[in-house]
Amino acid sequence: MSLYGGIEIGGTKVICMMGTDPEHILSETRIPTTSPGETLPKVITFFEPSADQLEAVGIGSFGPLDLDPDSSSYGCITETTKTGWAGTDILGPIQSVFGLPIGFDTDVNAAALGEQRWGSAQGLDTFLYLTIGTGIGGGALVEGNLLHGLMHPEMGHIPIPHDRNQDPFQGICPYHHDCFEGLASGPALEARWGARAETFSEDHPAWALEAEYVGYAVVSYILTLAPQRVILGGGVMQQEHLFPLIRSEVLEILNGYMHVPEIIKDINHYIVPPALGNQAGILGSIALARKTIGH
């Protein structure tokens, strides 16, 4: 049986998996994301006993990442604010140990790939996967290809209409203060309201405001990418009551524009949760490994 390795590198933990698809997962482990010198060797140790059975490995990582194969820092995390990780070569150490084909991309691009293969975007070639959690990021397939271009999209940092009378909160992004991530990520919710968002009741005013910000962002992506579907994942979106609020906001902000039945008649199937749930990222890394060798 063909076996693939998946590595999802997140800001708090790294998930490693060996398997072929959601029904065939051989083993899985979680490693805390501490320092590169401590975390990456543990990743390698997990795969080493089975390395000769692996056909390819997929790595989906938090970023920003250098994804340009011609660049001297290809495979590195670039200017992250996560202490100790800026400039870290992720791809090199793993490649040198295993000598296998390795797919390397953002965690959200990997998740998008997983959702296309096994989840909420099956049969689609242009769609968006957005995660709203500790940070906010978006991965997109456009006509079947993961969107890269100059580097990779950084959808969490778009400007958002911010009415300071309604919401005087300054925002928490160290670069932009009140960008989308600065206003609407999990840590932003906690900083604005003084408690963790999962402790709020469904009628807490936090949710209407959150839905408004997510609505503005999703409308921007709908208008620029024309996605066939929008998948909203991540810790904050585990609050399922947010979905109807966000769908209403999107319809209201679009105001009849983008007049397609998928949006105006069937928005419940247009803005959806990830079918792979919180496994989207790691299973997406398996999908990325498979895509790398055309399996």
Ligand SMILES: [Zn+2]
């Ligand atoms: Zn920002």
